[in-house]
Amino acid sequence: VDGRTLEMTDKIGGKVIDTQEVMVSGDGKTLTMTQREPGRSETNVMVFERE
């Protein structure tokens, strides 16, 4: 997507089971992973901090 954002897709037998957007903040201290699953209304957000 850009230098600080990746998009990853998990599949089983070619069928998408989820997508994950992984984004690092501008200051490089926070990584946010947003997971979406087809057919599900809720989105998971995992926030990581650089150690």
Next chain:
Amino acid sequence: VQKRVFQFLAMGCMVAGMAGAACPAWAQKSPFVGDWKLNPAKSKLVDEMKVESLGGNKYSFDFGGGSPMVAVADGTDQPGSFGITIGVSIDGPQEWTVVRKKDGKVLVTGVWTLGNDGNTLHDHFTSVHPNGGTTSLDYVYERRGGGQGFVGDWVSKSEQVNSAFVMHVKPFEGEGLSFVTSGGAGTRDVKLDGKDYANVGAVVDGMT
């Protein structure tokens, strides 16, 4: 294979977005590279699952991924989806234990307790890593729609992460990245070319 948010590193994937911009030096100075610790207070880990009665003591369990697992609740391991077995024990009128295994080894255990109002379900969830380490969470679900007992659609309203969760991101083969968790939950190597890659360490058969 929920709660997949804590199992994603053991899966394969396709990475898009950086395709065409990759170069051998890129990963070395990638902003993704480093050690990252999960901050549960800032995270939102919603889980959904569905339990359906198929008559008698037989139930369907949908943990996501589009392939429900069917089991007779007699405590035995029964074939499920993606090479994973499921065993369901009824420990009491308000307590079930649900165990999923691969090749005879426990992957996840959920101890479910139904609230006295029948509309709340507590899940003490433990994921077992290949090296024997574990990740533990406590989820509280609310019933969405109808159903009795454990049968119904359940959506989590809160969670407590009982284990530290650290992700190490390292350069992989020049232009790629390797995501590794502490505790041995898994390693996920990705190349930034938009193609699908099988993951040798995936817990789910046939995953890319």
